[in-house]
Amino acid sequence: MQLAYFEDLTTDFIAHASGYTVTEAEIMEFGRRFDPQPFHIDPVAAKDSVFGGLVAPGTLIVCARSWLVNHLDRCPAYSAGLGVENMNLLKPVRPGDTLRLEVRVLSARVSQSRPDHGVVVCKNLIYNQNDELVMELTPKMLVKRRA
Numbered sequence: 419m420q421l422a423y424f425e426d427l428t429t430d431f432i433a434h435a436s437g438y439t440v441t442e443a444e445i446m447e448f449g450r451r452f453d454p455q456p457f458h459i460d461p462v463a464a465k466d467s468v469f470g471g472l473v474a475p476g477t478l479i480v481c482a483r484s485w486l487v488n489h490l491d492r493c494p495a496y497s498a499g500l501g502v503e504n505m506n507l508l509k510p511v512r513p514g515d516t517l518r519l520e521v522r523v524l525s526a527r528v529s530q531s532r533p534d535h536g537v538v539v540c541k542n543l544i545y546n547q548n549d550e551l552v553m554e555l556t557p558k559m560l561v562k563r564r565a
Contacts, residue, residue, distance in 0.1 A: 422492045424536030424563040427523045433493070435486040436518035440474050440511055448478045473510040479517070479553050480505070483544055486519035494521075495562040497535055505555040509546070516547040524556070528563070535560050 449458025453475040456463035464472040520543040544553040
């Protein structure tokens with residue numbers, strides 16, 4: 419993995435990661451612990467839901483995104499997360515779906531309170547194995563500047 423410092427994170431920056439497969443067991447375990455809706459925890463009951471089958475909780479997809487961020491081909495020299503805006507769930511994630519992440523920089527500025535860092539806003543696009551966009555979100559992060 420190659421680190422990308424603040425100076426590298428211009429609006430033409432794009433990074434990719436792939437290979438996170440969501441399993442039925444993971445969906446059901448996560449659902450039981452954090453979001454016990456029938457369409458997350460019971461494959462039989464899920465068939466009668468609006469989804470027509472078992473689907474992953476959106477929060478599980480956010481967690482999968484974190485895994486993917488740590489496997490980017492060019493990973494920002496991240497110090498802290500500053501928030502997330504505009505999270506959209508666009509398509510259900512089902513057992514066996516394999517996710518990939520594309521990160522695009524929207525804006526970057528030097529931090530006023532920490533001049534050795536920059537504040538970077540990105541667009542995160544998460545796709546399934548069929549190249550269908552399943553989630554998009556806009557995180558803001560604190561990124562190290564080069565020494």
